Amino acid sequence: MSPSTPSSSAATEKASTSDSSSQPSSIMSVCSNMIGAVASHFVPTVAAESKDKEEEGEEEEEEEEEEEEEDPEDAAPAIREECAQSKCSKYKHHFDHCEERVRSGKGDKNEDCVEEFFHLLHCVDECATPKVFSKLV
Template sequence: MVFEEKMIMNGEPEDEEEEEEEEEEEDMVDPIEVVREKCEATDHCVHTRERLEQCQNRVGSRSSTEEDCTEELFDFLHARDHCVSHKLFHSVK
């Protein structure tokens, strides 16, 4: 009984190992997110993002409009994904 109480108060070694594994998992970064951020900083992606933001501002300033920014969004995503497709597998081990 005393041994069990000490185990509960001190924690089992397995609990400590599980906590360490959880901490390691939190530090992991998805490589695609890193590459996406780098690609969004390229000239072509910056230009397409600016066009998207201009469209969003224009549509948001109107009370009723049929315009949406689907084309601009797809242009931006296409530019970013095109850049990512060339760089992603170089960073994956």
């Protein structure tokens, strides 16, 4: 009977091994199901709505109409350029002269014409602002 005892103990070991290997997978599935159930209470589920073909056709027509509309051209750059050439011409001349000096290397080593540029922009802004706002109304 001793030979039968080892085989019965081996059968018991196999049974306990198979139970332990199936147990973690069942625990995992139970945990997964519980987590899914809890999450469904806190996180809403959104389903995509199906669109009717009529709605899709209307949307395509609206998109085509939107594409056909052109944006009005911005008048500000033209107005600013006009101001730079007319009322602010002396500031533009000083800035252009400074630029030539810097590019040719005749100016100071650290000269950058920022001051002249700011004077030009200030003058252009003063001149162009009322004209641009009158075009907006």
